[in-house]
Amino acid sequence: MESNTAPLLEMRGIKKDFFGNQVLTDINFTLKAGEVLGLAGENGAGKSTLMKILFGMDVIRETGGYGGDVLINGEKVTFNTPFDALEAGIGMVHQEFSLIPGFTATENILLNREPQKKNVISEVFGPRLNTLDYKKMKTKAAEAIDKMGVEIDQNMVISDMPVGHKQFTEIARELSKDQLKLLILDEPTAVLTEKEAAALLESIRGMASRGIAVIFITHRLQEVLNVCDKVVIMRDGKVVKDTPASETSVDEITKCMVGRSVDLSAVREIRDCSDARTIMSIRKLWVDMPGEIVRNVNLDVKEGEILGIGGLAGQGKLGIPNGVMGLYEAGGTVEFDGKPIPLNNPRKCLDAQLAFVSEDRRGVGLLLDETLEWNVAFPAMQIQNKFLKKYGPITWRDTKAIHDVTQKYIDELKIKCTSSKQKARELSGGNQQKVCLAKAFALQPRFLFVSEPTRGIDVGAKALVLDALKKFNRENGVTVVMISSELEELRTTCDRIAIVSGGRIVGILPATESSETFGALMVSQVK
Incomplete structure (x- = not known):
């Protein structure tokens, strides 16, 4: 085979095991220049591990490397670090951001590759004292943003940006590298609004038309079909299907991913809690949270119900729980069970038996370097003195109780792990999400806020997480x-759904209402 007909990328017979768990078995696929490949699969199917191998991530080398070959343009390559991969023209945008919050978009886009200007001092003392060529930086960053085809403010500081724009800044950073041939996007649309996601998909097609190949990992399967040329589906560390996108469907991809048919539209009972008493009453709530507007929220939650809050990104839905639970500055009043809950005081919320599973599982959700036992039991130990033994003035941890409660949730939520002593960091995203839920369940709260419980997790894990929430609500009477x-x-999960738009609740309807009705509310602006 002549090298000019060789694909841009070939992965051949790739194998990998972690701590004795086989996570990849004999993975093979090819990718041509300018081709967009959708990589689908449940959490823990091995998608991220495969990309880490391709990108030369340290974790692969530190855990004994991998088997099989990676070929670029027909030649075998070994990337020992991400820098080797970058040099070969591979860029990657991860699920978790790696931007510097205090820098502007331009500074982040060109980080460590800033164009420099010589000056009198550097002529004498050498290039380390060159100054940055800001004019050239601006132009280069603008070109990268232009290549991406999505408008972002290049002078804005990252920490002020809505989450979607951070994502675009990361993508622009990769596009600004002249040698970029292949861009890996890991869950890029999980944090985007529908409009931003559409813009991103458009920009992926644009990159492809310039000859840049893209590997696109997402759980939103319709996006795969809309934007990809071909789809590779993984299950349990193997490739179970490799097909042109035009020859498959969302249903078929789902079946291949989970090895069974998943019917999310299954019959479910909706409970009418209108006669129940109001357990939480929110009035005139405003919250100061980056990327969210919460201006004037009035909401009554009924005891024992599952209330959904939906709305487009940035309209305020994430701000509500973060404000009530005291994670961002808030004003207004919140009453729980007839008593006022002071705002801006997370401890008081926990003492009142409220719990919160945050959308930011890495930032506030988990102690990544601790065991699952410690993650699950620690809050309950700290707040409620649970899982402790007392003997006179001495208190010590009840290790058996801690182990038992963790094991209980590992079984109930089907958390994939080697044991309850495994570190949270070693779990896949979906399993980390389940640990966050277990931690909240272990508090045995009376009221639970759960924010984006299935963000970045696959169909199978989704159903499990949502079932766990329903079960927790039904069996323990938790609102x-x-x-x-x-x-x-x-x-499919809630009894009633409240829609937020422009920082206010614009309507609350039974979950049985049509998607169209809710969709119309989402884009409506109540004056």
Whole structure:
């Protein structure tokens, strides 16, 4: 085979095991220049691990490397670090941002590759004292943003940006590298509004038309079909299907991913809690949270219900739980069970038996370097003195109780792990999400806010997480307020759904209402 007909990328017989768990078995696929490949699969199917191998991530080398070959333009390559991969023209945008918050978009886009200017001092003392060529930086950053085809403010500081624009800044950073041939996008649309996601998909097609190949990992399967040339589906560390996108469908991809048919529109009972008493009453709530507007929220939650809060990104749905639970500055009044809950005081919320599963599982959700046992039991230990033994003045941890409660949730939520002593960091995203839920369940709260419970997790894990929430609500009588960007998920889980637009609640309807009705509310602006 002549090298000029060789594909841009070939992965041949790739194998990998972690701590004795086989996570990849004999993975093979090819990718041509300018081709867009959709990589689908449940969490823990091995998608991220495969990309880490391709990108030369340290974690692969530190855990004994991998088997098989990676070929670029027909030649075998070994990337020992991400820098080797970058040099070969591979860029990657991860699920978790790696931007410097205090820098502007331009500074982040050109980080460590800033164009420099010589000056009198550097002529004498050498290039380390060159100054940055800001004019050239601006132009180069603008070109990269232009290549991406999505408008972002290049002078804005990252920490002031809505989450979608951070994502675009990361993509622009990769596009600004002249040698870029292949861009890996890991869950790029999970944090985007529908409009931003559409813009991103458009820009992926644009990159492809310039000859840049793209590997696109997402759980939104319709996007795969809309933008990809071909789809590679993984299950349990193997490739189960490799097909042109035009020859498959969302249903078929789902079946291949989970090895069974998943019917998310299954019959479910909706409970009418209108006669129940109001357990939480929110009045005139405003919250100061980056990327969110919460201006004037009035909302009554009924005891024992699952209330969904939906709406487009940035309209305020994430701000509500973060404000009530005291994670961002807030004003207005919140009453729980007839008593006022002071705002801006997370401890008081926990003492009142409220719990919160945040959308930011890495930032506030988990102690990544601790065991699952410690993650699950620690809050309950700290707040409620649970899982402790007392003997006179001495208190010590009840290790058996801690182990038992963790094991209980590992079984119930089907958390994939080697044991309850495994570190949270070693789990896949979906399993980390389940640990966050277990931690909240272990508090045995009376009221649970859960924000984006299925962000970045696959169909199978989704159903499990949503079932766990329903079960927790039904069996323990816990009132649940669930915030989600996915309307269908709210419709299959909640009793009523409140829609937020422009920082206010614009309507609350039974979950049985049509998607169209909710969609219309989302884009409406109540004056």
